[in-house]
Amino acid sequence: MQETILLFFQNIANPFLDSFANICSALGEQTFVIAFIVAILWCFDKKKGFVICSSMLFSVTSMGILKAIVRAPRPFTVLPSIAGKRLATATGYSFPSGHTTTAASFYSALAVAYKKRTLSIISAIMIILVGTSRLYLGVHWPIDVFGGLVLGVSISLLASSKLSKLYEDKKKRYRFSLTLGSIVLVAGSILAILLQAGLVDEVAFSDLMKTLVLSGGGYLGFALEAKKVNYSTEGTAGRKIIRFLAGLAGVLAIMALKLIIPSSLYFLGSMLRYALIGFWATGLYPLIGKSLF
Known part of the structure; x- marks a missing residue:
């Protein structure tokens, strides 16, 4: 089943989708997320910045620990039919997806912090785009993306209210x-x-x-x-x-x-x-x- 999903994305690959997937993947990378968080911290709301930053750090640390424990190989190293792309971002082991975990935690914490319907919809779309891009690029199994999504969203939803009270x-x-x-x-x-x-x-x-x-x-x-x-x-x-x-x-x-x-x-x-x-x-x-x- 997982191989079938990855092969589907390999079969529809084209230069336009390659470029689009690379852009979507970048939305879950450290450079973009750090820039976004410091903008909130320095220019908009210290409390929200603290909560969002903490939620993301908790999630990414948990993800790193899981990667070190599970040590799952990436699909392009196991399946000859899968050609991995954007390999410079495919560091570490496969489960769970780091990009998806980061995006799921960051965007869900952002949505919880600001409580705006439009922002919540945009955040959900961003999480889906980042996760899907990692499948399209052939650097993660579907279970990696699902695990990262659950981990990131769960930690942000559970931690946000407690972190908000702590900040006060x-x-x-x-x-x-x-x-x-x-x-x-x-x-x-x-x-x-x-x-x-x-x-x-x-x-x-x-x-x-x-x-x-x-x-x-x-x-x-x-x-x-x-x-x-x-x-x-x-x-x-x-x-x-x-x-x-x-x-x-x-x-x-x-x-x-x-x-x-x-x-x-x-x-x-x-x-x-x-x-x-x-x-x-x-x-x-x-x-x-x-x-x-």
Whole structure:
């Protein structure tokens, strides 16, 4: 049954659908989602940004753990009839689909946060498009996409109300962010050291390590913001655009550190970059760029 579904998409493939599937797949990738979340955090609503970001991080971390446990092969590595496309995004094992999990968590959390019928419909369409694109591209089994959809939506729906209440209590939010950030940052750092030493499976744990240190840096940033910064998202449209572009330039600069970190230190370099991106987005940029807020 799963092979039949994948063969259907292979048989209808054409250049237009290839381009469309690549665009849809990008809607569930980290670059797009991170840019969207920081726009909410910096320019629109800190509480909603915290809830959406947390829901997505919980989902993606759970997905990474499942991938490391199940270690399912991807369809294009098993079926000669399936030609995988956009393989640069097909890192790690297959179950569950990371793109689908990310999209399902992000867009469902977005819909819950804003409670607008039109946005809910658009979010549902986005989730379906991302999941379907991964089948069309031949990089996931249908069960991977279904699992990612259930995981992402379930965690966001279950966590959103609790995270919203947590945000209202500044002291509890500070303690929660500091404790969770410290724990997952240490766990991710240990995993990075093990990966660098070649002691654990790179395919199983590389993406999980990046998620853990990104989360760790992000939550330590949330703790810093709650304790010291307390910025405002108000401002004119022009001011918000400048604020967003300046902060995004910082994210891109951190990502560009990859160009100067020796490839022999790839995992330790990745640990540094992803932790810094999380900390920059939620705490450091609001602190040093407060005049733009």
